[in-house]
Amino acid sequence: MNGGLGVLNDWVYQFAVWLDGTEWSGALHESYYMYNWIESTHVVTLMLSLGMLFLIDLRLLGLTLTKVPASTLAARLNIPMWIGFSVMIITGLLLFYAVPVRTATSIWFRIKFVLLFVAAVNAWMLHRRMTASAGTWDNDPVAPRNIRIGAGLSLALWAGIVTTGRLIAYDWYDCYREQGEFIQFVAGCVANQAH
Amino acid sequence: MELLPFFEWMESSVLGTIGKTYGGVYAIGQSIHLFALAMLGGTVLVTDLRLLGVLLKSTPSEVVAEEAHKWFKVALVAMLASGTFMAAAVAVRMYRNDFFWAKMLALAVGILFVFMIKRPLLRGPHAEINPLALKSMAIASIMVWFTVAATGRWIGFS
Numbered sequence: 248m249n250g251g252l253g254v255l256n257d258w259v260y261q262f263a264v265w266l267d268g269t270e271w272s273g274a275l276h277e278s279y280y281m282y283n284w285i286e287s288t289h290v291v292t293l294m295l296s297l298g299m300l301f302l303i304d305l306r307l308l309g310l311t312l313t314k315v316p317a318s319t320l321a322a323r324l325n326i327p328m329w330i331g332f333s334v335m336i337i338t339g340l341l342l343f344y345a346v347p348v349r350t351a352t353s354i355w356f357r358i359k360f361v362l363l364f365v366a367a368v369n370a371w372m373l374h375r376r377m378t379a380s381a382g383t384w385d386n387d388p389v390a391p392r393n394i395r396i397g398a399g400l401s402l403a404l405w406a407g408i409v410t411t412g413r414l415i416a417y418d419w420y421d422c423y424r425e426q427g428e429f430i431q432f433v434a435g436c437v438a439n440q441a442h
Numbered sequence: 443m444e445l446l447p448f449f450e451w452m453e454s455s456v457l458g459t460i461g462k463t464y465g466g467v468y469a470i471g472q473s474i475h476l477f478a479l480a481m482l483g484g485t486v487l488v489t490d491l492r493l494l495g496v497l498l499k500s501t502p503s504e505v506v507a508e509e510a511h512k513w514f515k516v517a518l519v520a521m522l523a524s525g526t527f528m529a530a531a532v533a534v535r536m537y538r539n540d541f542f543w544a545k546m547l548a549l550a551v552g553i554l555f556v557f558m559i560k561r562p563l564l565r566g567p568h569a570e571i572n573p574l575a576l577k578s579m580a581i582a583s584i585m586v587w588f589t590v591a592a593t594g595r596w597i598g599f600s
Contacts, residue, residue, distance in 0.1 A: 279599075283596070283599045286595070287592055287595040287596065290476070290479075290591070290595045291588060291591045291592055291595065293476060293479060293480040293483065294479060294480055294482070294483020294484065294486070294487060294587070294588070294591060295483065295484075295487060296480075297477075297480035297481075297483075297484065298480050298481065298482075298483040298484020298485070298486075298487055298488075299484055299487070299488070300484075301480065301481050301484045301513075302484050302485070302488055302510075302513075305513065311509050311510070311512070311513055312501075312505070312506070312509045312510075314501075314505055314509075315498065315501050315505070319498075319500065319501075320498070323497055323498050324488070324497070324498075327487070327491070327497065405477075406473070406477060409473050409476050409477050409480070410469075410470070410473040413469060413472050413473045413476060414469055414473075417465065417469060419465070
């Protein structure tokens with residue numbers, strides 16, 4: 248397990264340590280109001296980003312706003328959804344920057360990152376499927392099966408992203424604790440970790 | 443009325459004991475709370491932004507408000523259930539937390555606002571309502587629910 252991916256873990260750790268050493272990282276972490284406002288913004292913006300995503304997915308599943316053409320709903324709600332996600336990406340990066348080493352070596356953060364990637368791929372595939380079948384079912388209350396699967400998967404993935412995001416605050420699998428080799432590897436713990 | 447005994451009872455109840463004993467279960471409760479918050483926010487925003495003429499202008503606002511309200515109720519029940527579970531585990535600490543009381547106040551205002559003002563008003567044809575009143579209500583609604591979310595997050599910081 249300590250081959251190429253072990254080297255990658257080492258690079259990620261070194262990068263996090265470098266970030267941690269920058270002046271603004273410490274300042275951000277130490278600033279009670281700034282850090283908490285950024286974190287609050289990250290959480291509250293869920294209402295805009297995930298809120299709009301919910302409505303699009305529920306429409307595709309035929310569970311809400313079935314009288315509105317699916318493509319119209321998706322196109323209109325995409326804009327506020329992306330405004331929300333943009334704010335979340337910016338605040339998320341700032342939160343990482345404020346606590347880089349612990350976050351980079353958090354198993355929950357790593358799982359969240361993977362889930363975010365899978366959710367992005369799923370969203371892209373869903374968008375492609377919707378574009379390809381445009382006009383054939385737009386006014387139907389329920390979308391075709393392959394699109395419904397994509398919408399259901401989207402909801403499940405975001406449930407996972409929210410959960411793992413929340414779990415980052417817990418230190419059950421932090422590197423300073425006694426962990427098995429597998430957990431240490433997945434969390435990206437490195438030997439003689441000083442931070 | 444002295445509320446501390448109630449909070450002490452809550453913390454020693456089965457709900458409080460489960461939340462305190464099993465960190466994983468507590469964390470899942472927190473995740474459900476956040477998920478429900480996102481859903482609630484989505485339903486509030488889609489209705490209010492429609493009333494403000496920002497979103498879904500080609501769809502009658504009555505349709506948007508009606509459909510969104512169904513999921514608002516689902517999200518509210520999920521939020522109240524998960525929130526009660528979370529509060530039970532740390533009930534005495536919550537009793538002494540200013541932001542907890544700020545959130546409870548904002549939540550009470552939000553619920554009363556929705557069921558006593560917003561819903562009764564939006565049940566009829568929206569064209570018959572003064573546009574300024576409609577827009578003011580939408581802005582007030584967004585502000586109330588964002589206050590609920592923000593004060594909720596600050597409970598953890600204080």
